[in-house]
Amino acid sequence: MTRHLARAAAWTAGAAAVVAGGYAGLVSGALALDVGLGRRFRPLGPQMLDIAAPRHLVFDVIAQPYLGRATQAIREKVQVLERGSDMVLAAHYTPLGSGRFKAVTVETVRFTRPERVDFRLVRGPVPHVVEAFVLTEQAAGTHLVYEGELATDLWRAGTWWGAKVAARWEATVAASLVSVKTEAERRATHQ
Template sequence: MTGARPMRIALWGAAIGGAATAGYLGLVTAALPVDVGVGRRFRRLGPQTVEIAAPRDVVFEVVSGPYLGRTPRAIREKLNVLERGSDLVLAEHFTPIAGGRLTAVTVETVRFTPPERIDFRLVRGPVPQVTESFVLHETGSGTRLEYEGRMGTDLWRPGQWWGAQVAARWESTVAASLSAIRAEAERRAQGGRR
């Protein structure tokens, strides 16, 4: 009889540990989003600015093309458009995390206001609320693309801590996207337009 109690405690510990691990993985990959609307706190994302030696319409085309047109094979592992309209899409974005062992899946609406603005609104993700924008300004040498956003998390300080973890990765992903946008827009502007 004395062996049954330690066994029961070990089983409960394993169950709690397994549930905690599953919950964490669900939260990180956005498979189990937490949106309880209690203790919501907001933080700013960005701003990030990139100067692009290409006309504004070319930059807008580079950003909007995979959403509004056919998604190129090269980025299908990062983007899947679920619903496509003339100026609004619902899209899944795939981001490798944990050294590529896991993938976070976010679902966002993306609204296009040619040629100066693209707005993103999170529908499902690792935090309950994110709104972002790309604003394109014509300059004498091309285009200035400005990114900024706002992230909301629930559950007071624990949510605020979680938001800081997510925001660091989120902003890093945006920076990589801005760099890719600049490279492709400048390539097209130099005569390699596709």
């Protein structure tokens, strides 16, 4: 009987390790699951923000980490892997939980100066994400709209996972937008 309990405990520990490793792989983006079965789409955003700065300046603030010299703080969040004339391939690092663990996404970022920045997921915790920052000139500055879509596979399980990922994704974007607004408005007052 003791041998059966030892086997069951070993099997349970092994299964728990596989589940924990699979979860860590999905969250970090190291395990890209794209089976194309039961694909479900959900919107991201829209998130809207009015910024008291000219559109070209807001665009420059968004593009800075990708096209310009990145600060040390930005390099901890974004690493440009490949650069073209109007597009980059970039890895984005997002701290999770206590900050010891980071989610890594790899995305193409395309620039249409000065009105649009488009992102397309290449590798991450879900098989499909497309998103855009659209900038509209206004009398008082710039109106920024963020929107996109996220897709997962595997029907209901994927829908559950997509809801978890989308909540974190949109919170990260919201924090980014606040940073863009703060920096663009700071630069606008110093011009």
